[in-house]
Amino acid sequence: MGKKFVGEPIPRVEDHRLITGRSQYVDDIVRPRMVYAAILRSIYAHARLKAVNVEKARQAPGVIAVFTGADVREAIGPVPVASRLPDLKIPKHPVLALEKVHYVGEPIAVVVAGDRYLARDAVDMIEVEYEPLEAVVDPERAIAEGAPIVHEEFGTNVAFVWRLSGGDIERAFREADVVVSQRMVNQRLIPVAMEPRGVVAEYLPGEGQLTVWTSTQIPHLLRTQLATMLGLAENRLRVIAPEVGGGFGSKLNVYAEEALVGYLAMRLGRPVKWIETRRENFLSTTHGRGQIAEVEAAVKRDGTVLGLRYKIIQDLGAYHQLLTPAIPTLTGLMATGPYKIPNLHVQIVGAFTNKMATDAYRGAGRPEATYWLERMMDRIAGELGLDPVQVRMRNFPQPEEFPFPTASGLAYDSGNYHQALRRAMELVGYEKLRQEQQQLRQQGRYLGIGISTYVEICALGPSPALPAGGWESATVRVEPTGKVTVLTGASPHGQGQETAFAQIVADELGVELADVRVIHGDTAIVQYGIGTFGSRATAVGGTAVYGALQKVKEKATHLAAHLLGEENVANVAFEDGHFFLKDNPERRMTFHEVALAAYLAKNLPPGVEPGLEATYFFEPSNFTFPFGAHIAVVEVDPETGDVQFRRYVAVDDCGRVLNPLLVDGQVHGGIVQSLGQALLEEAVYDESGQLVTGELTEYAIPKATDVPWLETDRTETPSPVNPLGIKGVGEAGTIAATPAIVNAVLDALAPFGVQHLDMPLRPEKIWRAIRGA
């Protein structure tokens, strides 16, 4: 056996160019005669636009053009929403506001000038006459009687009411010994990708082709949508996602600016660049989370959970972006988590508010589900006087119950939840820690141990479950020299698929890692694909690569048999980059020789096409369901409310591991973002709808010094959904860690009788809770 790459800790092939500053992001793209766009955005959360006077701006030095909503309304279609829920109210969403503005940051006009400074200066010269209206910021208020209405045409701020039931919830509550209920908030967050959004567009009139470089997670889906918005033939539109500096779901979208900049390039006949400022990124790139839940659990004294009832309000913001209404439905689907809870009722009310839209943010609906449920498990343990471990263990399904059907209608593919939790307890030394906790309490020190056991829905997903299809595509192209080019329809932007896919190829074809090049993100080069989100790129996209490789291997084997003069293809083996006859291994050819022969095409078997490449579209039969157990150990300073980490242990099961470094990297990043939500982050709007946390000086994302040492470990339960057994791990950290940390802090506060606090658990909040106790 030669080298094997799959499963090995191969350093990322992407990293060299990233670390040495040699990758090309949107703002690095410079085209001849390029001009710059800057956008005037609403300073009011809710106002009528009485007049937008752009004359002064048009006269300003260096200004080439200024457009308002009225100027482009005919030319550019509305910003699309892909989710379809029953009776969903869909507000008109023009790329530039028309009669009204609905949130601070809504685009009103665009200036194009010779450089970005002049463009920005001219923005200040546009005179907008606003008639301010009362804003509604709090989603609970928004759906209450008498609230200001965000979109008057609906007469209500309720965009949808979505329900999901399984089992017999009434009976569960009748049979319960105890009902535990809790109201909780999963606060609105700002994704803060390191690279803000940006678009460059160039129109080639000769070919009638528009090229759009944009920082996106979904170049192909975006191309289809932009074609519609701009009235262009899809094959005259090329979307390129160059290096993308983080998305976390916030670039899984179709934004007004993407169509607008494309339009400007066509209209002005010059390439146009727009780069979002950090301030704009805070105001006008989608936010995440933003749910309020009232959860009730029907439980038996022994901790068995009979049923769960959720009443959730989703803060939608003012408009639907691409998947805004769909995100909370994922919360509903995952509402029973890793537990065998046969009775469920979920009601989700989507509320319009005068704020930026919420949409996917790493985890997208599943962190909310896990948070609700894991907080409930601890509340239940507290009410019943049981150890939180005991409550969880009691409710896990057994490994032999998989595929496990849930009350929400899913079938979990595979799992062993007891094992993951046991492993985490072992690593952290659970029993000893509980003893230490008791001892420290005697000394007035407050240690907290927080557990989160989770399951997530990943590898999105079977096509019927997704608005635009849930498959993924790959082309494996063997070049005449035996180098291998992979074209993936996934659009990785930091997840490391260039490495993971190369590992798969290297193993399957017996080539070196360096012989493989993975290309993505350019719709003119790569066959149609879906993109990177929902922890799907490896599980679905990687499987597509694997499928294409099987086709390539089959053809190459066929050809090798022919060249080796063997009529029986079954007698040809392929190992370590060589084809040989099973009964006569001396008769052999290298993979390179076969590849070259395929292209020279001097001696092909009858009916075989020249060339050596294959494309495969993989349609998964189900989602995958990664799971695991995280344990956080913290100490709370009772004098200041400060939280210090003692330990953090993560045991994740993401199915088969292609590269442990990639998995660790994903888990680390996810946990850090969770830590942000648990302890630091919150998008705060004031009553008038101004974003108070509109800068990095006010919105606290975690810094390196906030992050504890992360002890990661794994169990490996392969998924039966794809031949590689992969489940996906892109979001596990953000799904698992938030409740682990919050549970740890609340466990520390248990002696003070504090049952729940809403995130972020800032020191002052903790200090007040202790003082109030």
Add this chain to the structure above:
Amino acid sequence: MIPTAFEYFRPANLSEALALLEQYKDEAKLLAGGHSLIPLMKLRLAQPQYVIDLGGVKELSYIRESGEHLLIGAMTRHVDVETSEMLRQRCPLLAETAHRIGDVQVRNMGTIGGSLAHADPAADYPAAILALGAELRAVSTKGERWIRAEDFFVDMLTTALQPGEILVEVKVPALGPRTGTAYVKVAQKASGFALCGVAVVLAVDPNGVCQDVAVGITGIAPKAYRARAVEEALRGRALDASVIANASAKATEGIDPLEDLHASAEYRAHLARVWCRRAIEQARESV
């Protein structure tokens, strides 16, 4: 994130800089490390027509001994204060304070003069400068003067510097005998600035009695201040736990604490008291 247009000057020496400042007065801004000014310009909260970059004025970057004092040039970067062997030996409080400012990039660029002249209510240096009883030398085309630290900070973002004046030097006393110092800080989690920063200089006699003490507190009020009530409650007393605790309880006496998204006035005052106590204890340990 995109500033308005300005004209840029890079004088090679102090007199050129002073002449430019004299010429453009209020329409000019001095640029030191740029780590306060440039963010304001990017947000268009500052829109100077002329920017006078002190980066070329090499004569303002130094750390020198002068008898029982240490002299630090206004253009001395935080990193040079942080890592100066001389300061670590003879004025560890200042080096320790510099070490707590921002992150490495900020410390590589920011200057002591810029930080003091900017007078951010949450900046770190002011607490130490007050506790050390520093003196600041300002120069204009008309001459120079010394300003006591306590007179220097006037209000939020406002100092005693007059138009046309450049802060050129900071003079701090060297560490005295049987003296301990400490700087403790609770960072505002987003910006990294001080939600509460307490600097203590504490001299004790061999019996553990406080002979002299100075406490500077930043982050709590519109400007950094000397906690006189704390100092009085310590001076002449044996520093046992209850004396320190009682004194620290006066950390915000006469002060109206700030209130914002990151901390209420009540919590800020609480932090000031707790961290004042912890800083005094730490200073006592370091004697």
